[in-house]
Amino acid sequence: MKDYIIKDEWNIIEEGFDPALNKISESLFSLGNGRMGQRGNFEETYSGETLQGNYIAGVYYPDKTRVGWWKNGYPEYFAKVLNAANWIGIDVQVDGETLDLHTSTVKNFKRVLNMKEGFLQRSFVATLVSGKQIAVEATRFCSISNDEVGLIKYAVTPINFSGTITFKPFIDGDIANQDSNYDEKFWDEVSREVLADSAYITLRTKKTAFEVCTGSKFALVQNGKLINVQAQQINKEKFVGHSFDIAVIANEETILYKYAANVSSQNYAKDKLVALCKEVVEEVFAQGFDKMLAQQKEAWAHKWSESDIVIEGDVAAQQAIRFNIFQLNQTYTGEDARLNIGPKGFTGEKYGGSTYWDTEAYCVPFYLSTADAQVARNLLFYRYQQLGKAIENAEKLGFINGAALFPMVTINGEECHNEWEITFEEIHRNGAIAYAIYNYTRYTGDATYVKEYGLEVLIGIARFWAQRVNWSADKLQYVILGVTGPNEYENNINNNWYTNYIASWCLQYALESIDAVKSGDPDSFDKLAKRLQFNESTEKEKWSHIVDHMYYPEDKHLGIYLQQDGYMDKEQVLVRDLPASQRPINQKWSWDRILRSCFIKQADVLQGIYFFEDKFDQEAIRRNFDFYEARTVHESSLSPCVHAILAAKLGYEEKAYEMYLRTSRLDLDDYNNDTEDGLHITSMAGTWMSVVQGFAGMRVHDGQLHFNPFIPGKWKSFSFNINFRGALLSVEIKKEYVRIINRSGVDVSIVILKNGYVLKGNDIVEIHVREEEVVRH
Known part of the structure; x- marks a missing residue:
């Protein structure tokens, strides 16, 4: 550092x-x-x-x-x-x-x-x-x-x-x-x-x-x-x-x-x-x-x-968030749907400067909130334009019938990653593509994208998962074998919990999207089904069966989801007991030693819980966070932000702040001894997420913005702007109150600290936290 x-x-x-x-x-x-x-x-x-x-x-x-x-x-x-x-x-x-x-x-x-x-x-x-x-x-x-x-x-x-x-x-x-x-x-x-x-x-x-x-x-x-x-x-x-x-x-x-x-x-x-x-x-x-x-x-x-975050009382935190936002805005403007966001942007050559699943998992939320909706839509359309190549990629691996496997690394839609354990096995990337479509639709309320482009992608992805699973006669459930999860310090493992979960979710989301498009515009659906040779009854039945019978590894004694089969066979050593001289382990250890260790490169189970937190109760999230964070070395730039957001949700304020500083100052302070290769552009969006989704607790539920904020101890206040469904909202959070100003003429429904309000155009709502008093202007 x-x-x-x-x-x-x-x-x-x-x-x-x-x-x-x-x-x-x-x-x-x-x-x-x-x-x-x-x-x-x-x-x-x-x-x-x-x-x-x-x-x-x-x-x-x-x-x-x-x-x-x-x-x-x-x-x-x-x-x-x-x-x-x-x-x-x-x-x-x-x-x-x-x-x-x-x-x-x-x-x-x-x-x-x-x-x-x-x-x-x-x-x-x-x-x-x-x-x-x-x-x-x-x-x-x-x-x-x-x-x-x-x-x-x-x-x-x-x-x-x-x-x-x-x-x-x-x-x-x-x-x-x-x-x-x-x-x-x-x-x-x-x-x-x-x-x-x-x-x-x-x-x-x-x-x-x-x-x-x-x-x-x-x-x-x-x-x-x-x-x-x-x-x-x-x-x-x-x-x-x-x-x-x-x-x-x-x-x-x-x-x-x-x-x-x-x-x-x-x-x-x-x-x-x-x-x-x-x-x-x-x-x-x-x-x-x-x-x-x-x-x-x-x-x-x-x-x-549009995109600034103002932090009072903590210069290091303020500098860091602006540095990350500055680099994101320098890298991608959203004006050209042929372009995407390379992990190093314009700052270095490592990773080829190509497109990874980072864009869908981390960058889309930033651009959804800080730019016109067309910018995020262009990021989705970029993948739609490459769907044909994704189908070709799957065909090369033996998949048929229009199954689509989007590449781990690409610049034109073709897979070009040259490490087999990633190229063939880190297939969870398909799930991030589908999740971005869901995230866009949930945030913007724009259902037209699914009808016009998204459903075709979702069907291709669902066909892939339906062929990639296999039925286990021993478990009487579907399993997914030979994969690499987000934790790349594990290769060729069976039943990565995150991969199994997001595969099942993709199938369910495809089913729901089919029904929505079919009911809303049956002619469009019929044309698409005919073009894709989609056998509705057979394929939907198979997908539903997989959703209902997917295997998810668990440790019921610990009350956690197992990262993969056999994870508890590893010697369980905590990061706090790992000497500083041994870190980062990817620069100090042999690959053999890393693969045999319990140490986790980045959020894996926790990545799934972050995506689908509504599906888990608070105590389940707490048990899994406590277990896996203690074993995570955060040697991927994508890791700290997920931990910051979940820590904030759990009320672990010190841990949330620690993870925020790690993600926001990752390059400024050269945490992982690799900044000289270039900046970690895509993970910089995670810094923004750490503040807005973490400290401000912003979520979208049922078409409404929800805020459940807290302020890190060093901060006096923080504020930011949000574009949401045509409304521009200025959010200011202090220890005493939460103030939201609607700077547009569009009415918007919001929930602050579990209380709902309709914030009319050009109006202000101010919640005095301690007195639980609402002041309207």
Whole structure:
């Protein structure tokens, strides 16, 4: 665990430069706008340890899967979101000596990620080997108002000399992924062009043939005046730019502005990319840095008005929640249904940057509440568009009749995860897809999605489960064998409770959805049934039989649901008895030792209880939480938030707060020693859930919002906004009262501390907790 980021409500601040922390900071100071983004790399040369990363959403490469031996149905490739052309580069030389913080003496180093206004600022004083000192202040952002552009303001001031500074703004297309097999590079050059003050390069991905044109234009200002420079053009394979010398005087500032764009064949015809890139670059150049920054601030003000959480009395908690919300909003805007949310977003290459079940289980609730319903609907539609591929994935494993197995990892619908115990066995992911449809419908009240798209997905998923179970003559029940549950520290086990439970639930939900659509629009249902060759009587009868006869492992003596058959055969050691020197166990132990241990990577049984808490009484939840939390090492970023929410429900306030800090500051404090690979974007939605569903106790029951709040001991209050069925609600929770303001004209039914109210449009309800008094405005 690291603790070097300065606590601040609106900023991520690093003071002092420690090369050993640089890759962590590169992740923390990442920028994005939903369409493009890059890690917090330096603009100038840095010869120390770094992970250079620039990324374009949706652009990927099918890298050949490397395995020792092949298996039937095994994915042929691992889809990697590619490190794209480096557009931020600005080499700086002082009288021929390269500015490099790895070889220079650095003081007054400061990095600030301004989350409120959406830009990154970095400043330092560097003493070069020659003894010459320069001060640098760099500001950059990825525009939210124009998601194809990024801008840089790079200011240099010589301190103890007058002389010549050489600037080399460039675009480097000769880049590689750190995780590429055999050190292969994934881009081929299509074209390049260098003009007097601008440069353009078009690259094409191998195999997938995506094309991206990256362009930039520069301007130079000294003493507030625009300087015309005669730049030498740099035009070589996969590399374009300019080089020019500028006479500088001690203590006088020189500013280089760089305007850049990435234009992709995902959105435009390939033969138009260069011309369009030039148009975009010229447009942003004409607007100028200051105007574009003003637009950036305005756009972020709008985003924060929808999604901010305000915490009084706890700066560390406030900084953390805003950092998580900021990164979520940088990663996904919901404007393009072809895109999804990679576990690392635009902050690193690990996990391929592809789609996991994280989106449905963790991200959908965040976007449901903080954005227009269309954003969450687009996330669901993303999966619908890939249903055909999900059916193909199932067919490769021997399933028939339109059974659908959605992939564990994908970018185009094909399974591309390359570990057999996950690819073949972590099939609970199918349940998360179905649950997201249910969650969307329950929250929005929009039943049209199920009729138009969702039912077809639910039938495909139900057909999969109906074939994946088998009848146990010994138990006289259905069992599911050879699976991996959410706890990936268990592989190839039988009857994972969570998998069995969500499989049965999927079948029941499909049955209910069939009846609802059939009764509401029989013609639509008949057309769908005919197209899917759905045998209503036979298939429904089989599904109902499975629901009624599913086996769920239990330990009746302990009163808990067993994570899987045989779990109690393991030596039962608690996490509190595990020496700190042995953690994280995934970095300290052999895989054999992990698999034989009772330790749990992330919420498993508790994941199911979180999803379906209405099905369990409070004491059952308590018994299972007490048992499993004590054995959970939380070495998945997805784990702490579920525990925080359930702890809050149980009244375990200290544990809820502990888990909130762990999930919210997971990356800021590098809890699991892996932030340098990139941020845990999808689990950041769990941080929001920890506050809204945990501390505020927000749930949806029977079309009503319910709140059952408490305030962590360090907090004075917390507040947030919620979009719910056309109403915008501002919720403020203090120890003395709960106040909810309806900022729309839509009436909404709410329940606060088990008491129901109709909150009319533009009205306020205030519940004085201690006096149990209701004040209406």
